[in-house]
Amino acid sequence: xxxxxxxxxxxxxxxxxxxxxxxxxxxxxxxxxxxxxxxxxxxxxxxxxxxxxxxxxxxxxxxxxxxxxxxxxxxxxxxxxxxxxxxxxxxxxxxxxxxxxxxxxxxxxxxxxxxxxxxxxxxxxxxxxxxxxxxxxxxxxxxxxxxxxxxxxxxxxxxxxxxxxxxxxxxxxxxxxxxxxxxxxxxxxxxxxxxxxxxxxxxxxxxxxxxxxxxxxxxxxxxxxxxxxxxxxxxxxxxxxxxxxxxxxxxxxxxxxxxxxxxxxxxxxxxxxxxxxxxxxxxxxxxxxxxxxxxxxxxxxxxxxxxxxxxxxxxxxxxxxxxxxxxxxxxxxxxxxxxxxxxxxxxxxxxxxxxxxxxxxxxxxxxxxxxxxxxxxxxxxxxxxxxxxxxxxxxxxxxxxxxxxxxxxxx
Numbered sequence: 001x002x003x004x005x006x007x008x009x010x011x012x013x014x015x016x017x018x019x020x021x022x023x024x025x026x027x028x029x030x031x032x033x034x035x036x037x038x039x040x041x042x043x044x045x046x047x048x049x050x051x052x053x054x055x056x057x058x059x060x061x062x063x064x065x066x067x068x069x070x071x072x073x074x075x076x077x078x079x080x081x082x083x084x085x086x087x088x089x090x091x092x093x094x095x096x097x098x099x100x101x102x103x104x105x106x107x108x109x110x111x112x113x114x115x116x117x118x119x120x121x122x123x124x125x126x127x128x129x130x131x132x133x134x135x136x137x138x139x140x141x142x143x144x145x146x147x148x149x150x151x152x153x154x155x156x157x158x159x160x161x162x163x164x165x166x167x168x169x170x171x172x173x174x175x176x177x178x179x180x181x182x183x184x185x186x187x188x189x190x191x192x193x194x195x196x197x198x199x200x201x202x203x204x205x206x207x208x209x210x211x212x213x214x215x216x217x218x219x220x221x222x223x224x225x226x227x228x229x230x231x232x233x234x235x236x237x238x239x240x241x242x243x244x245x246x247x248x249x250x251x252x253x254x255x256x257x258x259x260x261x262x263x264x265x266x267x268x269x270x271x272x273x274x275x276x277x278x279x280x281x282x283x284x285x286x287x288x289x290x291x292x293x294x295x296x297x298x299x300x301x302x303x304x305x306x307x308x309x310x311x312x313x314x315x316x317x318x319x320x321x322x323x324x325x326x327x328x329x330x331x332x333x334x335x336x337x338x339x340x341x342x343x344x345x346x347x348x349x350x351x352x353x354x355x356x357x358x359x360x361x362x363x364x365x366x367x368x369x370x371x372x373x374x375x376x377x378x379x380x381x382x383x384x385x386x387x388x389x390x391x392x393x394x395x396x397x398x399x400x401x402x403x404x405x406x407x408x409x410x411x
Contacts, residue, residue, distance in 0.1 A: 003131075003162055003163060003166060004162075006052070006055070006056065006057050006158075006162060007055075007056050007057065008056075008057045008059065008154060008155075008158045009056055009057065009058050009059065010059050010061065010149070010154065011058050011059060011060040011061060011065070012061040012064040012065065013064070013065070014065065017060060017065050017070075017071075018070075020051070020058045020060060020071075021070050021071055021074055023053055023055075023056065023058075024051060024053065024058070024071070024074045025074055025077075027053045027054065027080065028079070028080060028081065029053075029054070029080070029081040029082075029083060029165060029168070030051055030052065030053055030075075030080065030081075030082055030083070030165075031051065031052040031082075031083045031084060031161045031164030031165045031168075032049070032050065032051055032052075032075070032082055032083070032084045032087075032090055032161065032164075033050040033084060033085070033090070033157075033160040033161045033164070034046060034048065034049055034050065034089060034090055034093065035047050035048040035050070035144040035157060035160075036048075036089065036144065037143070037144055037145055039239070040238075040239060041237050041238065041239065042233040042234055042236075042237050042238055042239060042240065043234075043237055044089070045145065046062050046068070046093065047062070047063060047144035047145055048060070048061060048062070048144055048149075048157055049062060049068060049071060050157050050158065050160055050161040051071075051161065052161040052162060052164060052165055054165065057158045057161060057162060059149075059154060059157055059158065061147075061149075063145065063147065064147070068097070069097050069098070072093070072094050072097035072098050073097075073098055075094055075098075075102055076094075076098055076100055076102060078103075078104050080104070081104065081106055081168075082102065082104065082105045082106065083105075083106045083108065083164050083165060083167075083168045084105065084106070084107060084108065084164065085107065085108045085109050085123045085126065085164065086107065086109045086120070086123070087105055087107045087191075087195075088191075088195045090105075091105060091192050091195040091196060092195055092196060095195075095196045101192060101193075101196055102192070103189055103192060105188060105192065106168060106184070106188065107188050107191060108123075108126060108164065108167055108168060108171060109121060109126075110184060110187050110188055110191065110329070111168070111171045111172075111175060111184050112126055112129075112171060112326075113325065113326035113328070113329035114175060114178070114180045114183055114184055114187075114325055114326075114329065115171060115174040115175060115178065115180075115324060115325075116324035116325060116326065117129060117326065118326055118328075119326035119328045119329040120328070123135070123160070124137060126167060127163045127167070130163075130166075130167055130170055130171075131163060131166075131167075133163070135159050136155070136156060136159070137156075138152070138156070139152055139153055139156035139157075142156070178324065180359075182358070182359070183358075183359040186357050186358055186359060187329070187357065187359070190354070190357065204226070205222055205223050205226035205227070206296065208222065208226070208246055208249060208250050209246070209250070210250050210254075211250055211253070212295070212298075214253060214254070214295070215295075216289065216292035216293060216294050216295075217256065217284075217285075217289070217292055218253045218254065218256055219253070219292060219293045219294070219295065220284045220287070220291075220292035220293060221252065221253040221256065221280075221281055221284050222249065222250065222253035223293055224280050224281075224283065224284050225244070225249050225252060225253065225277065225280055225281075226249055228276070228277075228280055229243045229244045229249065243273075244269075244273070245268070248266065248268060248269055251266060252266065252269075252277065252281075257278070257281055260274065260275075260278045263277055263278060263281075299334070299337070299338065299341075301337055301341050302341075305337055305340055305341050305344070306337065308340050308344075308372070309333060309336050309337045309340055311371075311378075312336060312340065312368055312371060312372070313333065313336060314378070314389070315367065315368065315371055315378070315389075315391065316330055316331070316336070316364075316368075318387065318389045318391075319364070319367055321386065321387055322387060323363070330360070330364055331354060331355075331360075335354060339353075339355055340372065343369075343372060344372075367391075371391065374394060375393060375394055376391050376392065376393060376394065377391070377392055377393075377394045378390070378391055379392070
């Protein structure tokens, strides 16, 4: 089928919505994307659902239909493949609506990385790479809440799913030939788990700037006010910055108020929340200091870790070229430094570490570890080759050197 000719169906009433959901239920593979606005909300407003089947592109309008749980429930069928690109928000929305984590999504951004395309690759770059088709991105910052949708918005939204199933068909063929379908499944599953990780597990309050020197009492105030602010933002569906700016959260904790008037002297702090904040601070002060949070140990690695990481990164770049896999998909530089430090210190690898994935432990670690143990050496094999480096056992290096000459031997 000519991808440019797939019918676009705007679904903005209950009858068409039920018909669309029936077709989606019958499909073995569907593609999904969403348009939302989140600048003035805690939870982004879902403004449009784009779904492609083999025969149609459905643009479901949740602003007019209101109820879209029926659609999200369609995605929970374990026998249906759901294809998308950079699916983090879609996974969160699906989980929130169905209270079930979907574990059969295919993220083309990850799939592309496993066949040697850059990671993370944008959707427009992926489409151009596979089809030599340039997408119109002029509606990127359009107001998706406004109705009626313009013809330009409809075409833009349809294009966001038009090429997904065909892209998956091409990438799946390459992944199958490379025997990497299981790699993709494992990496996507890990990505899904991270997408739906409980906010409480992330301790986002620790990321606020200017708090690295705070002692436990100030950290306790910081944490309590941050969590209070987040709860108010959730309940009112407003951005947290509208409740209380980050700068003020930090400044209140830094000031460590001893009385209510210490709070009122802070510039930019609304008087409407002074009493609430003071009660929070008093509650923190009333706790056993043993339960106050402590500063986490920062990853200030010894200098040798940075040197080794840079060296191993060269090895990974060479390996990724040979394996036809995006090097960024293997690990980030921070993950690499952490692994080398863990290995050098003889510490156990954390259960949730990326290095426990089957594909990395089978195909990447057996290359890295001998290098770190000094059992493998590096040399330039061919200066003009696209794979100029050679890694070889250090025993071969000794053999090439031959027996050492006695110092008394004549030349």
